Amino acid sequence: MSAEIRSRAASIEGSALGGFGVQPPTRAELRAQGKAHRSDLPLAAHAESGADRPDRDAVGVLRAQEDAREHGLIPLRYGRMAASPFAFLRGSAAVMARDLAASPSTGLTVQLCGDAHVASFGMYAAPDRSLVFDLNDFDETYPGPFEWDVKRLAASVVVAARAGGASDAARHAAAVTTVKSYRKTIAAMAAMPPLEAWYARVEVDELAARLRRTALGKGVRRAAKKSLRNTGDVAVGKLTEAAPDGRLRFRADQPLLVPVDDPLESGIDARVAVLFDRYLSTLTPDRQVLLSRFGYRAVAHKVVGVGSVGTRALVLLFESGDGDALLLQVKQAGRSVLETISPAASTSPEHAGRRVVDGQRLLQAASDPFLGWTEGTRLPRREYFVRQLRDMKGGVDLTALDGEGLAMYGRVCGAVLARAHARAGSAAMIAGYLGGSSAFDEAVASFAVDYADVTERDHAALCAAIADGVVPATTV
Incomplete structure (x- = not known):
């Protein structure tokens, strides 16, 4: 258990994580x-x-x-x-x-x-x-x-x-x-x-x-x-189109959906590869095996929500060898609006993306199996959380x-x-x-x-x- 999670658990009233074998209160x-x-x-x-x-x-x-x-x-x-x-x-x-x-x-x-x-x-x-x-x-x-x-x-x-x-x-x-x-x-x-x-x-x-x-x-x-x-397949149909070579690519619908590729932004594929590798390290081995059956195809900027508008949100397109598609959303995580004002506030979380993921896993009865976190490669380094896009939401x-x-x-x-x-x-x-x-x-x-x-x-x-x-x- 990380120091951050132990500290959070210890802040919850009635927590019995003070030591192994401690009798919890009734x-x-x-x-x-x-x-x-x-x-x-x-x-x-x-x-x-x-x-x-x-x-x-x-x-x-x-x-x-x-x-x-x-x-x-x-x-x-x-x-x-x-x-x-x-x-x-x-x-x-x-x-x-x-x-x-x-x-x-x-x-x-x-x-x-x-x-x-x-x-x-x-x-x-x-x-x-x-x-x-x-x-x-x-x-x-x-x-x-x-x-x-x-x-x-x-x-x-x-x-x-x-x-x-x-x-x-x-x-x-x-x-x-x-x-x-x-x-x-x-x-x-x-x-x-x-x-x-x-x-x-x-x-x-x-x-x-x-x-x-x-x-x-x-x-x-x-x-x-x-x-x-409202499945991932439906989202793929709405957000992508066939390129001249037959492979899928994102449609352009600016400013709501802006495809990005290497000719437009040199080195983007390499940066996405690093970002994705860091994300994989936050998943359990079985999820890593499942994702290994898909290959990266494209990335786009996508506007989401109301209060979230303006924070960076990416959508990544993957395909299996037989053309089965998977969409992952990579959404920027910043400081919670509660971090400096909550009575429980102490120090800022080590990683804003992990803060979101840990909170979601704790509060939800069942969470997205692809939920994880990562960070970008450029300074100032942005932190993100990752999830499926539109999985029956x-x-x-x-x-x-x-x-x-x-x-x-x-x-x-x-x-x-x-x-x-x-x-x-x-x-x-x-x-x-x-x-x-x-x-x-x-x-x-x-x-x-x-x-x-x-x-x-x-x-x-x-x-x-x-x-x-x-x-x-x-x-x-």
Whole structure:
């Protein structure tokens, strides 16, 4: 076990990794420790937003991130964030992180997703090829207080419900439902034997069956069908074309997809070879054997996401001897927005790409078998994480859900987040702190409603800065 992983595990409340043979605390002891935290931070205190600071400048926080991004893509990032308050929320994890850091904290540490809004949950293929529903965005993962993820999730439910025209009462009820689901599920996970809790996961077929009589159930079934069609082969068909010699190459769709080859950028193939070799060293031998059956063909720059726009993202094309294609995404990893503000922060991780990979493996019930990390060859040396591109990934269409549907979806996401936190922290301590009342649910719902107002004001400020020519923006 690396020093970094041991340090992270030791920071999680209730961890028993202090030494071999040390008797772990019982569930009852952990619950009692969690309950004792209420005297330091009452449940009702979670209604505070931390966003009323006089020096708060959301647009300034976003602009401070520009130095670490490809400058030519920065206007596209702002254009996508300006599309709606929800799009702004998705791209402004750094803004909300600062607000959460200014609010009261429990100190009950887990490995956070770091960006747990409703669009960070979705479907994908587990290694056994079954379709699962789980968290699927870990760019900002870092240890921190469990409630930070819960509050970001609840706020995103309210912002999404506002976009759908839900009433004030419906938006508040959706937030309460989301947080209650988290609280109930973390209590259930705390009561399970460790192995049972560790292997728990949400199968999409089972989820659709439980929701079959609801509007959300229809959305889940529709999304599942689409996810099953969203395979690597489909992505290959959309992103590539046959070159004159018959081999596949990437299509040009600038600035979203920009093929790169040696005549355009001398030495690119050699640099990709080094980057790929470093990535292979992070995989288990069986994955290395599988990848040895494919040969490298091409590389392209590909724009992804909302908040990620401007960070470097590559897609690599491989083919087997018989023409079977494989696409790998190589995505730049930087410092988490939580690294300097989390109460659990100590030193920066040794490798930003490994930070993402380790966090994903810890939080997800099943992870991409090709997940790994690497770094570039040029200075300043960029660090990356690697994964498959579009391996049955998909998600529910949130715009098709009304207030009731979003409340139900929030309930599902709240339960999934609790399951992730049970792997990444002490479920018993969190359950002990939250207790059996609805006090935490109501407090975080009040936070979420208030923070939706904050998000709308921040979005308006960004749009005004764009209109005034202060912030560059474009759409594609």
